[in-house]
Amino acid sequence: MSIYKSAVTKPVTTIMVFLAVMVFGFYSLSNLPIDLYPDIEFPAITVVTSYRGASAADIENNISKPMESSLNAIDGLKEISSVSRDNISIVSLEFEYETDLNEAANNIRDALSILENVLPEEADNPMILKLRASMMPILMFAVTADESYQGIEKTLETFIVNPLNRIEGIGSINVIGQPERQISIEFDPRKLEAYNLSVEQVGNVIAAENMNMPAGNLKMGQMDYPLRIEGEFQNSDLISDLVLGSFNGQAIYLRDVATVRDSIREMSIDEKINGQTGVRLMVTKQSGANTVKVAREVNREIKRLAANLPPDIQIQPIMDSSTFIKGSINNLTDTLLYALLFVTLVVLFxxxxxxxxxxxxxxxxxxxxxxxxxxxxxxxxxxxxxxSALSIAIGMVVDDAIVVLENISKHI
Structure with missing residues (x-):
């Protein structure tokens, strides 16, 4: 009972201790990150495997089913399921909550390494993905363009993405639905036959010419400089001027047997914003970063950086999780204040x-x-x-305070 006796006999010390607690509490409150949910690591791991050109049936038989059979013996596994679509296999593994996901991921890698000789050689290496609440995007913008649409990816990378990555707390910024450049070569079968060439021969020549190669080292004094021969094509005109061979003593150029077109790859995702072609800009934050603060900084920078873009490029916000977070927290704060008011009235009554x-x-x-x-x-x-937990705890605090006050009054 000495601690309670000291608290009564030394009121100044007691008040100073409580003031110190209050000061540290307000400091903690001002530095606490604000988010919608806690940074939860879901007890699930997803294995994604790409196999270009394969049908859903081939994906299921050659990738999904062998993976399910191999991964079914992982420790702590609760449920396993798979989705097989054209070109891609998605295997989802759900674990018990007490399972160490890092250890589970290592076990999955070991199991997949055994399957290397079973999976098709043309399939990409499986990707292992762990889901966290912080991986969800906190901001999403719609970017529309007219004349600048073909080069919008490079424009956004230079003027928007790179400056935004310098903001403290930014995790990643992804551009979705951007047009991808594609060099198309359309052959004339009659000209190929006239020059005694095949598509395979032309493809081999293009592949051999379109590469960068190391060329040794150059030593100057104490310095040793690596040399590199850049052979990759920089534009479509260089491809058209590629020499394929000779015919009757004359050089055969690619333009003699084919038409080279610099175009845009056909996209599987077609982004439309209010009927206008565009792309999406998705912003995620780092784990533990303040969502509201990061979103505020990004919105401020977007407004400033948009002035440097071409006039036809427009950026519109389409999702801001900080708005919902601030609204939810304000509602809960109001609930706390109302609870405090009604508790005061009831206790006083x-x-x-x-x-x-x-x-x-x-x-x-x-x-x-x-x-x-x-x-x-x-x-x-x-x-x-x-x-929400604090709102519920108010009632418990009041109950305990009434019991303590009653005992104090009884002994006094």
């Missing part, structure tokens, strides 16, 4: 004493401040889960 009511009500903000200290020290955030 039943006790009928202002002093006793003040003592009980004083425990609520102090308890909340201590809770913020715990959230700060433990690396958590202010989110709808933690605020």
């Amino acid at each position: 039943f006790l009928g004493r202002w002093r006793a009511t003040f003592i009980i009500i004083l425990t609520i903000p102090i308890s909340l401040i201590v809770a913020f200290i715990y959230l700060f020290v433990s690396g958590n955030s202010i989110n709808i889960i933690s605020l």
Whole structure:
């Protein structure tokens, strides 16, 4: 009982301790990250494998089913399922909550390494993806363009993406639905036959010429410089001027047997914003970063950087999770204040004493401040889960305060 006796006999010390707790609590509150949900690592891992040109049936028989059979023995596995589509296989593994996902991912890699000789050689290496709440995009923008559409990816990379990556807390910025450049070569079969050439021969010549090669080292004094021969084609005109061979003593150029077109690859995702062609800009944050702060900085920078873009490129916000977060937190904050008000009125009505009511009500903000200290020290955030828990805890705090006050009054 010495600690309680000291708290009563030394009121100044007690007040100073509580003031110190309040100061540290407000400091913790000001530095707590704000997010919609806690940074939860879902107990699930997804294995994605690409196999270009394969049908859904081939994907299922050659990739999905062998993977399911091999991965079914992973420790801690709760459920396994797969989706087979044209060109891609998606195998989803759900684990028990106490499972160490890092260890599970290593076990999956070991199991997949055994399947290397079973999977088709043309298939890409499987990708292992772990899902976290922080991987969800916090901002999404629609970018439309007219004349600048073909080069919009490079324009956004230079004027928008690179500057935004310097903002503290940015995780990644992805451009979705951007046009991809494609060099198409359309052969004339009659001309190929006239020059005694085949498509395969021409393809081999193009592949042999379109590559960069190391060319040794150049030593100058104490320095040793690596040399490199750049042979990759920089534009379509260089491809047209490619020499394929000779015929009757004259050089045969690619333009003599084919037409080279610099065009845009046919896209599987066609982005339309209000009926206009465009792309999506998706922004994700780093784990533990303040969503509201990062979104505010990105929106401010977007407005500033948009002035440097060509006039036909327009950027419109289509999703901002910080708006929903601020609205949710404001609603929960209002709930806390209403709870505090009604608790005050109810306690005052039943006790009928202002002093006793003040003592009980004083425990609520102090308890909340201590809770913020715990959230700060433990690396958590202010989110709808933690605020909902605090709303529920107010009732428990008031109950305990009434019991303590009753015992104090009884002994006094």
